[in-house]
Amino acid sequence: MKTKLLLSLVLLAAASIPACAANCGSYATVATGCARTVFLGWGAAGGGAQSVITFLSSPSASAPVTYAVSKLSSSKGTGYSGYFGFNTSTNGAPAAISTGTAFPVVPAPPGTGAQVTVLQTCFDATCTVAPPAAFTGPYAPNMFSALMTITGASGSDLDATPLPLLTIQFLGSGGLVTFQEQEQAVDVAAIQTTSGATLDEGATPAGRYMYTGAAVNLPFTAFSVTNPSTTAAVTASIAVSDASGNVIKTVALPSLAPLSAVGFLLIGRTASDASGLLPSSTLLPAGADGIFHGTYSVVNSSGPVIFLSQQYYGDSMLNSFILQ
Amino acid sequence: MQKHKSIAFSLLTVAAFVTVASATASAAACGNYTPVGPLCERTVVLGWGTAGQGTESVIEFISRPQTSGSVTFQFNQLSSSLGSSYGGYFGIVMSVGGTPAATFANGQIPSLTLQPGNVTQAVVTETCFNASCNVTPPAGLVSNMFSMQLTILAASGADLDATPLPLLTIQFLNSTGAVSYQEQEQALDIAAIGSSARASVNEGASAQGRYYAPNGAYLQPYTAFSVTNPSSTSTLTASIVLYDFTGFPLATVPLPPIPPLGAVGYLLIGRSPGDPLGVLPFDTLLNSGADGIFHGVYGITQANGPVVFLSQEYYGNSMLNAYIVH
Numbered sequence: 001m002k003t004k005l006l007l008s009l010v011l012l013a014a015a016s017i018p019a020c021a022a023n024c025g026s027y028a029t030v031a032t033g034c035a036r037t038v039f040l041g042w043g044a045a046g047g048g049a050q051s052v053i054t055f056l057s058s059p060s061a062s063a064p065v066t067y068a069v070s071k072l073s074s075s076k077g078t079g080y081s082g083y084f085g086f087n088t089s090t091n092g093a094p095a096a097i098s099t100g101t102a103f104p105v106v107p108a109p110p111g112t113g114a115q116v117t118v119l120q121t122c123f124d125a126t127c128t129v130a131p132p133a134a135f136t137g138p139y140a141p142n143m144f145s146a147l148m149t150i151t152g153a154s155g156s157d158l159d160a161t162p163l164p165l166l167t168i169q170f171l172g173s174g175g176l177v178t179f180q181e182q183e184q185a186v187d188v189a190a191i192q193t194t195s196g197a198t199l200d201e202g203a204t205p206a207g208r209y210m211y212t213g214a215a216v217n218l219p220f221t222a223f224s225v226t227n228p229s230t231t232a233a234v235t236a237s238i239a240v241s242d243a244s245g246n247v248i249k250t251v252a253l254p255s256l257a258p259l260s261a262v263g264f265l266l267i268g269r270t271a272s273d274a275s276g277l278l279p280s281s282t283l284l285p286a287g288a289d290g291i292f293h294g295t296y297s298v299v300n301s302s303g304p305v306i307f308l309s310q311q312y313y314g315d316s317m318l319n320s321f322i323l324q
Numbered sequence: 325m326q327k328h329k330s331i332a333f334s335l336l337t338v339a340a341f342v343t344v345a346s347a348t349a350s351a352a353a354c355g356n357y358t359p360v361g362p363l364c365e366r367t368v369v370l371g372w373g374t375a376g377q378g379t380e381s382v383i384e385f386i387s388r389p390q391t392s393g394s395v396t397f398q399f400n401q402l403s404s405s406l407g408s409s410y411g412g413y414f415g416i417v418m419s420v421g422g423t424p425a426a427t428f429a430n431g432q433i434p435s436l437t438l439q440p441g442n443v444t445q446a447v448v449t450e451t452c453f454n455a456s457c458n459v460t461p462p463a464g465l466v467s468n469m470f471s472m473q474l475t476i477l478a479a480s481g482a483d484l485d486a487t488p489l490p491l492l493t494i495q496f497l498n499s500t501g502a503v504s505y506q507e508q509e510q511a512l513d514i515a516a517i518g519s520s521a522r523a524s525v526n527e528g529a530s531a532q533g534r535y536y537a538p539n540g541a542y543l544q545p546y547t548a549f550s551v552t553n554p555s556s557t558s559t560l561t562a563s564i565v566l567y568d569f570t571g572f573p574l575a576t577v578p579l580p581p582i583p584p585l586g587a588v589g590y591l592l593i594g595r596s597p598g599d600p601l602g603v604l605p606f607d608t609l610l611n612s613g614a615d616g617i618f619h620g621v622y623g624i625t626q627a628n629g630p631v632v633f634l635s636q637e638y639y640g641n642s643m644l645n646a647y648i649v650h
Contacts, residue, residue, distance in 0.1 A: 092615060169639075198386070313506065316506040318507075319508070
């Protein structure tokens with residue numbers, strides 16, 4: 001009889017395991033509920049830019065949702081081990097400097113939201129020292145990425161919670177916003193190894209980066225590639241394809257350390273431009289408008305990457321849709 | 325008799341097997357998409373393009389190298405902002421792949437077929453209300469607005485899965501023809517359009533600071549949005565709701581009924597008393613953050629059908645094409 005009772009208890013305990021798993025669905029079960037890990041691949045703060053991160057919880061959530069920064073990284077990722085922090089203001093409160101792990105958890109009761117404005121990346125606790133010399137070329141000193149954990153009471157609460165939105169605001173000399181671009185965080189489980197975007201680029205060196213006043217006459221393209229892995233370096237290339245699908249250029253990116261990121265102009269502005277992936281002399285097949293029309297993609301990637309692309313044309317910046 | 329029964333049973337079994345097998349094969353080839361003869365199709369909607377009056381729309385069509393055959397894009401329906409309530413001529417001036425531009429009426433736009441890995445661009449430069457594109461638009465229209473319903477046809481569901489949905493880029497042009505703003509909208513599968521949508525909103529909190537742009541740059545952000553009814557048969561009723569960051573609904577304003585395939589575009593808050601472009605009156609006072617700006621969420625509520633909702637924030641010299649959360 002005693003054995004039967006024990007067996008019943010064991011069965012009851014076993015039966016409660018699937019109930020718990022079902023509660024979190026495909027998300028991780030943690031002590032405080034269910035957790036989802038997401039990645040913001042490229043924020044910019046300082047050097048004439050700031051990033052506004054918007055957190056929203058759905059009115060349909062059964063309980064508050066929390067957002068925690070589990071890892072804040074510079075563009076060098078694990079290749080830089082010195083101090084890295086950021087100067088932030090939450091919901092308009094006075095700005096404060098912290099590292100990513102020291103950043104206070106942001107709670108959002110059902111139907112509420114919060115905004116965190118990231119004003120500056122910091123290389124010491126007072127945010128007064130210059131970035132190390134290694135932050136040059138494609139490794140931008142004002143760049144940050146953030147691995148974040150969203151915690152909710154249930155998997156359905158996490159399903160209903162919009163992923164954080166990051167808006168980069170480029171500021172003019174008077175502090176006014178000149179360009180804005182927006183990036184939604186990506187669930188780390190959903191990040192792909194291939195990504196692409198449409199591409200319109202001045203076809204010849206003679207026409208590229210020519211301006212009338214402040215407006216560029218033909219479009220040019222900038223992009224970033226971030227390695228979201230905390231452990232593995234990523235090797236990848238950028239391939240440019242014409243409108244017929246012919247690959248006309250393939251260029252290897254520098255090896256990306258875990259959590260690192262590079263930002264490039266697709267084509268350099270001058271012969272010695274370290275920001276350009278392709279040389280300034282690059283000649284592309286032109287459409288009737290003098291512009292190359294095609295696509296470009298991250299290819300041959302050894303792991304998942306976050307790819308973001310911007311087109312500058314006239315006085316505008318277009319935050320491109322990414323094709324996966 | 326027994327043999328008869330046995331043969332009959334076998335034939336029935338074979339017939340049943342053939343029916344099941346062929347139906348399964350066909351369904352498997354198209355997955356969730358609709359079989360059409362030997363092809364599979366999906367219908368998508370571009371909710372808001374503009375052409376003319378200082379704007380043009382670039383529509384990008386892409387087929388991926390991994391598709392097994394060509395992909396065809398058919399233009400089923402071209403609509404003005406009045407949708408089915410306007411029965412007159414409606415067309416567009418369009419150039420495909422750099423070819424000379426031509427005027428196409430609704431129902432006359434030639435389909436585009438792309439081989440695997442190919443890309444092409446259609447540039448729409450004008451909306452037209454007669455075949456020669458030289459008459460004034462009828463009253464009551466957002467005259468440079470158009471929406472499109474397209475069918476994408478491919479050899480298999482996997483090919484449709486691999487084919488990016490068309491991308492529409494609106495380019496705003498200044499007086500010299502240079503691009504001043506760009507915004508981008510990806511077509512939506514008509515089966516996936518929801519009846520609610522939200523976007524984050526930042527807006528000058530008081531009338532005094534709103535729409536103030538010394539030297540051409542807005543000191544505080546303001547918001548414009550559009551709502552398109554993708555239904556070809558039903559009128560849409562819906563409201564706009566504005567929440568602060570505590571989730572408190574501050575205002576709910578009904579939109580005018582939108583006829584099938586029609587669309588409306590508004591400023592969230594009017595610029596002056598009686599501004600017909602404003603959903604909320606110009607003197608709307610919102611609770612402000614430390615920066616003098618209201619921060620919150622707004623979106624579509626109480627919709628009786630699917631809606632395509634797009635939102636833009638203007639701030640400084642910039643325009644932000646907002647992410648929409650469904």
